[in-house]
Amino acid sequence: MIDINPDIEFKKEVKRLSNSSLNECMQCGTCSVVCSLAPDDSPFPRKEMIWAGWGMKERLLVNTDIWLCHQCGDCSTHCPRDVKPADVFSAIRQITYRHYASPKFLNTILSKPIWLPVAILLPVIVILSILFLAGTLEIPEGTVNYSKFFPHAWLNGSFGIITVIIYCFAISGLIKFRNDLKARYHDAKAQKGFYRRFMTTSNEIVLHSKFSTCSAQKSRKISHLLVFYGFILLLIVTGFAIIATLTHNYPFKFTNPVKIMGNVAGLMLVTGLGIMIINRLFNKINYGNSNYSDWLLIISFFLLVISGGIVELARFMNWYYAYHLYFFHLVCVWFVIFYLPYSKLGHMLYRTIAIGFAKAIDRK
């Protein structure tokens, strides 16, 4: 006997985020067959569709298969009832990281467009307060030097503290997610040692191998690779920059290898994000329904990279509005980096845990 304890609010939220008419699913299993990633034994997404229709929240939030899906959209294209399993999976993933992430008010302000002003005001107020405390809350005179506006020590110190706080919350959410997975799949025995599990998981992520098995167009893999590696590269460059503010004369010259790396990463991100935006706008059949979270991430990320480039240019050109742009850029940084565990970018964390766990229980 299956004990069904429907969570109607959960079901409504899935429907809202996915724009899917869940109950029209007739359980034919077309989706499970056309999915190139679904395993032969209890394939997805057919079973998840009926669980979603029945509001079985626990089964769906604590679930490896939700994260084995790479959103290629083959299931939605072939679905006889147009119930969009790919979008339903995407919605469940969003609900999952919202469920595990804390503090909850950060989830709330990022969940709906109506809260967007609050989501913007928060970083604006915090950054202005830091500038006030640093005593630099005014536009400096003379040639553009961002450290005159936001001293390096204050920037690195304050943003560093916020990063530590946010990611402590994130890690506690991830640990809870992993513990729940362990409890749910307690029958499954660990098949592989930690080292092999780690290697296969990171291999899969580094190579984006699952993307290639989806029969959707190539541009999805290319754009995601560009964004993924652009992002990693920029994180590395930022790390260098923080160290350089302590040891070297920062900012770097335009010809400095680290600077070149940063600019290449920026170009990779602009290209990748550009392809994603175009596909989401004009190729709805393969890309499915783009909801608020999709657009919030993709637009804030795009603005982050564009404003970063302009801020760099403004310094060389000695523009009057350089500091305003720099402030805008910092708000974008906040959106992408500090909102990461609560936004769609949270998939970087939760998917990694879920894929690693799937490897551990030998779920391919």
Add this chain to the structure above:
Amino acid sequence: MAIPHSKPALIVGGGISGITTAVEIAEVGKEVVLIEQKPYLGGNVIKMNNYFPKLCPPACGLEINFRRIRQNTRIKYYTLTTLLEISGEKDNFSVKLRSAPQYVKDNCTACGKCVYVCPEERPDELNYDLTKTKAIYFPHEMAFPAKFSIDDRYCKKGSCNKCVEVCEYDAIDLSAKEEVFFLEVSSVVFATGWKNYDAGLIDNLHYSDFKNVVTNVEFERLIASNGPGRDNLIRPSDNKVPKDIVFVQCAGSRDENYLPYCSAVCCPASLKHALSIQEKYPDSRIKIFYIDLRVSGRNEDFLNKVEENRNIELIKGKVAKIEEVGDTKNLIVEAEDILSGKKIKHEADLVVLATGIVPSDATLNLNKDQNGFLTEIQKEGIHAVSCCKKPMDVSSSVKDATAAALKAIQLTG
């Protein structure tokens, strides 16, 4: 009191519904004109191997109907004839009809000498183009009217003339022209029927790519004793008898991408096919993949009979992928077995797609619903009946046709 001259009712379409409507009207003493665009009456049922649930052949019912037509002088029928226009109001319609050239005249005795001399071939529409006939051909064994026909897309006419030379009865006129004529009728009944959904449109089932993927209507011919394999069931790629056969229910049906509705006849039809195969080849193995088995009423007993057969397996789960095995031309069908939650990959000799019913192409500008079916009442005095109105099995069509006869009679004075 003078009896007003009564105008006939016009029945468009000579399938089982049109024939039924025509004989029911005529047998209460009213005049009927029955037109059919093909050279023979009988429509789709003539191509059926048997009917569900009794597994009896359609021939006997048709035979009785053909006799009723032959014996009743009130029925006039025109084959190779289509309706071009309707004007006027109920009780007083004027219809414009077009008869294609009648190359073979009514004095044809069906002796068959012409076939031996004819050098041209045509794909046999009766067998869904799986076989060929000569350009001059006898449509099928029990063709009514019992005369030969010439397919003018393939006949070389006067430049060949061989059939004319050999015919002892002077029954062939290769210079025959089409005729357009007008009739005054009291009412019009559309019994234009159906065709099966175009399986080539369903991209993941590869009907157009793989030879051994056939439709359910083609299967009617393949298993029929007067079909391409004669007494044997054969598969198209190598004419061998398939022993492992898969039926794919809802091929295109109940699917927003293809045919959004359920035709309700494909489920009992596949059960019928499975039992017919078992009757002929008891060692064959059959799998029927379905979403839901839609069999109601007395067909449920029929389903019980199928379930008792150990060589027929009913699997809940839709086939969504078909691959061809290179050298054997066998097929691997893939579905999720919903009840066990495991993917099934099964290799079969022959795959039959249970395609649904779509209305025949209508030549006139008629009122249709969102799926292209004719609405029942086109205007007062013009009705649609049976499968051109909605999907139906044969027995429901016959009942609907009888009802349509009554409506037509009420207008014939």
